Amino acid sequence: MISSSFSLKCLYNNLFNLFKRREFVHLSGFDPAKLLEYLEFDLIRHNRCTISSILKPLEYFSKHSHTWFPPSLKWCSECVKKGYHSWLHQFLLVKCCPTHQIDLVSACPGCLNQIPFLLSDNSFSDPFTCKCGYKLSDITLAQWSEWNFHAKIVDDNVLNWLARRGVETETDRLLFISRSVSVDMFNLKPAITSRFPGGEHIKKITKRDYSLSKKFKEHVYDENKQCFRAIDRFVRKKYLANHHICLHTLQQLRKEKEGAFPQICPYAFAYVFWKHTLLQTDHFHTAIRADETNRRTYDGFEFATQLIQNHINDFKEKLFGHTNLYEFDNRRLFDWIVNRFTSDLCLNYFYKWLEIAKDGSEQIRVPDWNQVLIMATKSIPNMIFKHKFNVNEPQEVHIIKKESRNIVELEKIIYNMQCPHKSKRVKKELRNMNSFTPQSVSMRNFEEPNTEQDKSLQVYVDQYVSRLTI
Numbered sequence: 001m002i003s004s005s006f007s008l009k010c011l012y013n014n015l016f017n018l019f020k021r022r023e024f025v026h027l028s029g030f031d032p033a034k035l036l037e038y039l040e041f042d043l044i045r046h047n048r049c050t051i052s053s054i055l056k057p058l059e060y061f062s063k064h065s066h067t068w069f070p071p072s073l074k075w076c077s078e079c080v081k082k083g084y085h086s087w088l089h090q091f092l093l094v095k096c097c098p099t100h101q102i103d104l105v106s107a108c109p110g111c112l113n114q115i116p117f118l119l120s121d122n123s124f125s126d127p128f129t130c131k132c133g134y135k136l137s138d139i140t141l142a143q144w145s146e147w148n149f150h151a152k153i154v155d156d157n158v159l160n161w162l163a164r165r166g167v168e169t170e171t172d173r174l175l176f177i178s179r180s181v182s183v184d185m186f187n188l189k190p191a192i193t194s195r196f197p198g199g200e201h202i203k204k205i206t207k208r209d210y211s212l213s214k215k216f217k218e219h220v221y222d223e224n225k226q227c228f229r230a231i232d233r234f235v236r237k238k239y240l241a242n243h244h245i246c247l248h249t250l251q252q253l254r255k256e257k258e259g260a261f262p263q264i265c266p267y268a269f270a271y272v273f274w275k276h277t278l279l280q281t282d283h284f285h286t287a288i289r290a291d292e293t294n295r296r297t298y299d300g301f302e303f304a305t306q307l308i309q310n311h312i313n314d315f316k317e318k319l320f321g322h323t324n325l326y327e328f329d330n331r332r333l334f335d336w337i338v339n340r341f342t343s344d345l346c347l348n349y350f351y352k353w354l355e356i357a358k359d360g361s362e363q364i365r366v367p368d369w370n371q372v373l374i375m376a377t378k379s380i381p382n383m384i385f386k387h388k389f390n391v392n393e394p395q396e397v398h399i400i401k402k403e404s405r406n407i408v409e410l411e412k413i414i415y416n417m418q419c420p421h422k423s424k425r426v427k428k429e430l431r432n433m434n435s436f437t438p439q440s441v442s443m444r445n446f447e448e449p450n451t452e453q454d455k456s457l458q459v460y461v462d463q464y465v466s467r468l469t470i
């Protein structure tokens with residue numbers, strides 16, 4: 001048992017002095033000879049074998065092995081009580097304990113902080129004790145005999161995963177974003193299938209760097225814009241049909257000449273902030289140009305849906321990495337896959353706004369930028385695309401999906417969301433109100449004599465807008 005910081009320092013590899021990280025994936029921060037001497041066991045070899053057997057079905061993912069194991073501890077609260085942690089617990093695609101079948105924990109229940117996945121006496125105050133005092137395992141109460149328990153894997157999904165020898169066939173590829181996918185999904189039947197012809201429709205690419213060409217980037221941008229517009233039309237039709245005036249009231253900051261801004265309609269709230277953050281328009285109350293999407297530049301890949309462009313790019317890179325798209329230009333297949341992913345992400349992100357729309361509109365409050373980024377990350381669809389390596393061959397692309405959202409849950413949210421401007425009389429009143437954007441108010445003040453009343457109006461409008469600024 002290595003317990004004192006003195007022993008830790010002995011194990012420490014001086015060559016890695018600069019990094020001071022005793023990480024577990026490659027054990028690069030350790031001195032291999034000392035490790036062997038202390039443990040009487042070749043931990044480095046053992047680790048390598050374990051990791052490679054877990055990652056066997058993912059061989060073709062051009063990722064480094066450490067990216068499949070998050071840098072902070074992910075553990076089973078029952079296993080850890082007996083001092084047990086496994087590489088399977090740490091594996092990104094495993095979301096519940098293969099032995100106890102309970103959800104894994106990734107933050108300290110006491111202080112909600114993450115615990116680094118390192119051998120370090122800096123992150124714990126005492127063994128199995130978070131700095132906040134929370135005990136992951138109480139070693140003073142535990143019976144040492146209990147620690148010798150055999151963690152039998154009872155989860156069939158995990159057993160199936162470990163039994164997979166690579167993908168079904170040499171040419172099949174699976175495409176997904178690891179954080180939103182779990183091992184059980186690999187046993188689900190495809191929900192959607194689309195067929196793509198091969199051969200003559202597909203251009204052989206002569207220019208090696210076509211994927212970086214301006215023409216290709218323009219194509220990707222335009223596809224993304226069309227894809228967003230389709231989702232935008234769907235959202236408006238389904239959720240905003242009876243709220244046109246609510247939408248204009250919020251977007252144009254309409255109110256009576258005197259008095260406060262009218263109550264915000266939660267549907268308008270969800271829609272306006274969804275679109276504003278997704279497209280990253282300058283102000284939520286600026287009318288978006290007829291083009292409805294923002295500027296375009298071609299420094300890198302640019303998307304209309306700027307908020308999620310890193311997620312789309314990541315996805316696109318993986319697709320290129322798994323196929324011979326670098327040799328063959330199968331635009332239809334490429335667009336279909338990327339657009340399916342993008343539309344689900346955009347729509348999930350709208351549902352995230354619906355979830356907070358009631359409170360946000362009542363309290364005139366928006367999440368901060370960090371929370372917005374978390375909302376976007378949580379919107380990444382639970383989807384696995386199954387396709388072939390060779391895009392020049394005719395093929396079927398399958399989508400395996402796990403509904404990230406419970407339909408009943410969404411209906412409940414909508415049921416509780418009341419539009420404050422339902423009656424015809426209120427709608428008529430809203431139609432007769434004027435727009436009070438900060439710019440228009442300050443222009444008015446500039447042109448006309450500045451009375452005390454004007455000044456307080458300016459303060460009021462500025463405060464209102466700042467409460468809704470992300």
Ligand SMILES: [Zn+2]
Pocket residue numbers: 076077078079080097098099100101
């Ligand atoms: Zn467990």
Ligand SMILES: [Zn+2]
Pocket residue numbers: 108109110111112113130131132133134
């Ligand atoms: Zn804690």
Ligand SMILES: [Zn+2]
Pocket residue numbers: 242243246265266267268419420421
């Ligand atoms: Zn409304």
